[in-house]
Amino acid sequence: xxxxxxxxxxxxxxxxxxxxxxxxxxxxxxxxxxxxxxxxxxxxxxxxxxxxxxxxxxxxxxxxxxxxxxxxxxxxxxxxxxxxxxxxxxxxxxxxxxxxxxxxxxxxxxxxxxxxxxxxxxxxxxxxxxxxxxxxxxxxxxxxxxxxxxxxxxxxxx
Numbered sequence: 503x504x505x506x507x508x509x510x511x512x513x514x515x516x517x518x519x520x521x522x523x524x525x526x527x528x529x530x531x532x533x534x535x536x537x538x539x540x541x542x543x544x545x546x547x548x549x550x551x552x553x554x555x556x557x558x559x560x561x562x563x564x565x566x567x568x569x570x571x572x573x574x575x576x577x578x579x580x581x582x583x584x585x586x587x588x589x590x591x592x593x594x595x596x597x598x599x600x601x602x603x604x605x606x607x608x609x610x611x612x613x614x615x616x617x618x619x620x621x622x623x624x625x626x627x628x629x630x631x632x633x634x635x636x637x638x639x640x641x642x643x644x645x646x647x648x649x650x651x652x653x654x655x656x657x658x659x660x
Contacts, residue, residue: 543580545616547608555609555635559586562594562639567657572617572640574656575649579616584634594641599624603635613638618648 548554557576561569569586576583597619601610613636614621644650 543578545580545609545612547612548580551608554580554582555603555606556582556584556633557613558634558637559583560589560637560639561587562589562592562598563642563644564592565640565644568640568644571653571656572638572644575653576613576616576638578656581613581616589639594639596620596623596643597641597647598639600637600639601626601635602629602632602637604628606635609635616649 544554559569559573559576569588573583573586597617599610599613599617599619601624610624614624617638644653647653
């Protein structure tokens with residue numbers, strides 16, 4: 503009985519020691535959680551206001567893939583582009599910015615500067631039924647925009 507008791511005590515001591523060593527080892531090597539929001543770039547206006555606006559991009563010139571390229575460009579600058587598609591027609595001579603929400607004043611100037619479009623290309627079509635704050639329609643002047651030299655870096659090779 504005495505040997506059985508010592509054997510059980512010895513076994514429990516070993517199990518407890520292994521548990522303690524294993525737990526302390528895991529704590530030292532445990533990865534710290536990553537704040538995923540730190541991986542998403544933010545616009546200056548978003549940093550200032552705490553709001554992230556949602557944008558739609560439309561291809562108004564007919565060049566295949568142009569809306570996707572501008573989507574990638576704006577996303578890399580911190581904009582939340584939630585949709586890109588063809589415009590109702592491809593006869594837009596100039597790139598346009600259409601504002602759908604009234605509380606986007608901080609973002610208007612910033613996106614005009616980011617895209618480097620003409621301020622007279624802004625129109626206001628307030629509609630609370632539209633989920634995004636702005637629509638950018640890429641016109642035939644896309645390659646004349648000052649931002650185009652940076653935008654072409656987002657073309658996928660194939």
